[in-house]
Amino acid sequence: MKNIWKxxxxxxxxxxxxxxxxxxxxxxxxxxxxxxxxxxxxxxxxFNIEKLYRKATVxxxxxxxxxxxxxxxxxxxxxxxxxxAAQAIVGIANKSPLxxxxxxxxxxxxxxxxxxxxxxxxxxxxxxxxxxxxxxxLPYKEDASLLSxxxxxxxxxxxxxxxRTYAHTYAMPIGVSRCANIYGPGDFNFSRIIPDTMRAVxxxxxxxxxxxxxxxxxxxxxxDIVDAYYRLAQxxxxxxxxxxEAFNFGxxxxxxxxxxxxxxxxxxxxxxxxxxxxxxxKIKGEIEKQYLSSGKxxxxxxxxxxxxxxQGVKEAYAYYRDFFKK
Numbered sequence: 047m048k049n050i051w052k053x054x055x056x057x058x059x060x061x062x063x064x065x066x067x068x069x070x071x072x073x074x075x076x077x078x079x080x081x082x083x084x085x086x087x088x089x090x091x092x093f094n095i096e097k098l099y100r101k102a103t104v105x106x107x108x109x110x111x112x113x114x115x116x117x118x119x120x121x122x123x124x125x126x127x128x129x130x131a132a133q134a135i136v137g138i139a140n141k142s143p144l145x146x147x148x149x150x151x152x153x154x155x156x157x158x159x160x161x162x163x164x165x166x167x168x169x170x171x172x173x174x175x176x177x178x179x180x181x182x183x184l185p186y187k188e189d190a191s192l193l194s195x196x197x198x199x200x201x202x203x204x205x206x207x208x209x210r211t212y213a214h215t216y217a218m219p220i221g222v223s224r225c226a227n228i229y230g231p232g233d234f235n236f237s238r239i240i241p242d243t244m245r246a247v248x249x250x251x252x253x254x255x256x257x258x259x260x261x262x263x264x265x266x267x268x269x270d271i272v273d274a275y276y277r278l279a280q281x282x283x284x285x286x287x288x289x290x291e292a293f294n295f296g297x298x299x300x301x302x303x304x305x306x307x308x309x310x311x312x313x314x315x316x317x318x319x320x321x322x323x324x325x326x327x328k329i330k331g332e333i334e335k336q337y338l339s340s341g342k343x344x345x346x347x348x349x350x351x352x353x354x355x356x357q358g359v360k361e362a363y364a365y366y367r368d369f370f371k372k
Contacts, residue, residue: 047273050280051076054167055122059083059109059157060131061102064233065172067092068272069128074101076276081122083107083115083131092232109153116156119164126279127169129157132202135237139198150201151208158212158220168282169220170275173206173292174199175264175338177224184300185264185339188224188292206292213290219282220289223275226296226338230268230358231365240265240359243307243321244366247314257332258325259304264296264337267358270351271295277349287346296338297351309355313363 056073060066061082070093073080080102093099107114109131132150133139139146154171161169178186179193192203206222213220229240236242243253274295281287301309307321343349353361 047277047280049076050283051078051126053077053079054125055079055081057081057083057118057122057124057127059127059129062088062091062093063130063134064092064235065228065268065271066128066130067096067098067232068268069130069275070098070102071096072272072276074098079103081105081118083109083118085109085131090234095232109156110148112156112159116160116163119160119166124161124165125167126283127157127161127166128275128279129154129169129171132172132205134198136196136198137237139201140196143197146197147201150198151204154205155208158208158218162212162216162218167219168279169218170279170282171205171209171220171222173209173222173224174202175224175226175294175296175336176333177203177206178336180333180336184335185296185298185337186294187339188294188342210290210292218289219285221278221282221287222292223278224292224294224338225271225274226264226266226294228268228271229265230362232268239303239306240310240362241366243310244363245370247311247316247319248367248370250316250319252319252322253307253310255303255307255321255323256325257303257323259302259307259321259323260334261303261332262300262335262337263303263306264298264300265306265355265358266296266351267353267361270353273352274343274347274349277347281347291346293343293347294338294340295343295349295351296340297355298337298339299355300335300337301355309359310363313359
């Protein structure tokens with residue numbers, strides 16, 4: 047993929063999260079002028095560990111601060127905005143929904159409105175596979191209804207709809223990403239199954255599965271997702287695709303949570319370990335089966351996931367093993 051971002055301004059929100067850190071790293075490799083919006087420091091993040099902040103312009107503030115967001119766009123000729131920032135912890139959203147709804151919905155319309163007023167070369171807004179809610183027909187395609195019924199899922203569905211609304215109403219170069227479960231080096235959110243399981247196994251402990259182990263999910267490697275974002279951004283920036291389109295990014299291959307944990311144990315060669323299952327039935331609010339078709343991305347963007355789950359798990363495990371040794 048040709049580098050079109052050299053010396054161009056790329057704004058990335060949520061830049062010190064897992065995905066955000068990797069997007070910043072790639073933007074710096076492209077020799078772009080990187081401007082990041084960060085609400086608070088996350089010491090245990092790739093952004094901090096690799097000192098990416100030294101090469102970026104860091105703006106500290108809240109997505110809900112409309113004046114701050116407006117000034118960010120007013121002061122920079124933004125070629126690309128990657129809006130990743132969100133309150134993404136489902137448990138927090140369920141216990142106290144208002145903060146999640148405000149950050150994920152109001153924060154998104156602040157970004158969209160600033161881009162509408164001051165202009166942007168291309169923008170990608172992160173939605174989620176969770177925005178679909180639960181459907182019987184699998185894999186999910188982009189024309190499936192957004193049926194989310196829980197606070198986090200609904201907040202992403204609203205941001206998704208708002209983004210496509212701005213794109214179509216104001217002819218703005220916006221694309222929406224709906225990603226499967228992203229994993230890989232640098233994910234330190236240990237409420238997620240892959241980093242949590244790997245940490246347990248590396249410490250020679252039986253990994254804990256909070257469900258009954260049967261939920262079926264699609265897991266996609268971080269490198270593939272970074273490629274997807276910049277591929278979609280390039281196509282929007284060069285006006286090679288329609289504005290306001292949503293794209294699924296996943297592998298299209300699902301695996302049970304229990305089988306995933308056992309795969310990680312196999313990679314570790316610690317056969318004396320075994321997953322410890324906490325739940326005897328379906329967890330309330332848990333979608334039982336969910337995975338994505340990325341056929342549209344393949345057809346219109348020329349993108350498909352390159353990493354197999356075996357390959358990605360091995361690479362991620364090696365990263366965490368080395369990290370915890372330090």
